[in-house]
Amino acid sequence: MTGKLRLGVNIDHVATIRNARGGVHPDPLRAALIAARAGADGITAHLREDRRHISDDDILRLCDEINLPLNLEMAATDEMVEIALRHKPHAACVVPERREELTTEGGLDAARGHNHLAPFVAALRDAGIRVSLFIDPDPVQLDAAVSLGAPVVELHTGAYCDAEGEAQAAELQRIVDAAAHAARVGLECHAGHGLTYENVVPVAAIPTIVELNIGHYLVGEAIFVGLEASIRRMRELMDEARAP
Numbered sequence: 001m002t003g004k005l006r007l008g009v010n011i012d013h014v015a016t017i018r019n020a021r022g023g024v025h026p027d028p029l030r031a032a033l034i035a036a037r038a039g040a041d042g043i044t045a046h047l048r049e050d051r052r053h054i055s056d057d058d059i060l061r062l063c064d065e066i067n068l069p070l071n072l073e074m075a076a077t078d079e080m081v082e083i084a085l086r087h088k089p090h091a092a093c094v095v096p097e098r099r100e101e102l103t104t105e106g107g108l109d110a111a112r113g114h115n116h117l118a119p120f121v122a123a124l125r126d127a128g129i130r131v132s133l134f135i136d137p138d139p140v141q142l143d144a145a146v147s148l149g150a151p152v153v154e155l156h157t158g159a160y161c162d163a164e165g166e167a168q169a170a171e172l173q174r175i176v177d178a179a180a181h182a183a184r185v186g187l188e189c190h191a192g193h194g195l196t197y198e199n200v201v202p203v204a205a206i207p208t209i210v211e212l213n214i215g216h217y218l219v220g221e222a223i224f225v226g227l228e229a230s231i232r233r234m235r236e237l238m239d240e241a242r243a244p
């Protein structure tokens with residue numbers, strides 16, 4: 001089975017550049033419109049507790065003014081759930097969040113965090129928002145997602161992307177096994193974090209993964225080739241990996 005692989009373009013770091021100077025340029029909304037033209041299937045944005053990149057106003061405008069589904073990445077907090085319920089994005093991806101981290105440095109511990117996460121997952125799901133949990137490629141975490149009633153998981157690909165040689169092959173195998181496990185237990189499987197032109201193909205080739213969320217590398221490449229071209233190239237590599 002080699003169905004189409006969706007690309008969610010994460011536009012957080014367009015906002016990072018904007019915020020470096022304050023003001024309104026470059027506008028993440030404009031990036032979202034370009035992403036749509038370049039073949040993205042959705043837009044992903046992480047509203048962090050400290051608002052270091054995406055702002056509340058960005059979320060409002062992304063919900064109101066773009067035609068692609070929005071995947072809101074959010075911590076499991078009362079504040080974020082209240083915002084999600086107000087805007088009702090197409091999807092919400094629950095991520096772990098620590099103020100001092102540079103980026104999301106590991107998956108959620110859905111197994112040990114079950115009691116904390118359960119009411120947040122239920123509130124989002126009851127509002128008709130497609131909930132995913134950002135977890136490490138670990139069967140214990142996948143089973144915990146099932147018991148929490150989350151229909152979707154996003155596998156954290158950071159360890160695979162950071163590794164080299166045999167260690168990278170081992171990390172890839174963990175993702176392959178986790179994606180197969182997700183299909184067996186009825187979870188829709190996504191993946192993301194740290195993906196680049198160099199490392200995306202083996203992940204994109206995994207047939208039970210249906211969506212990749214990619215941001216930092218695309219925005220970085222956009223400096224050299226423009227955002228539309230950087231996204232189009234990623235789209236091509238994903239489609240080639242998926243070709244029968």
Ligand code: PXP
Pocket residue numbers: 010012046073093095103104134154191192193194195213214215216217
């Ligand atoms: N998926 C999730 C859940 C994330 O938190 C991030 C980073 O914000 C990404 C995907 C995208 O990672 P990157 O910016 O490294 O492509």
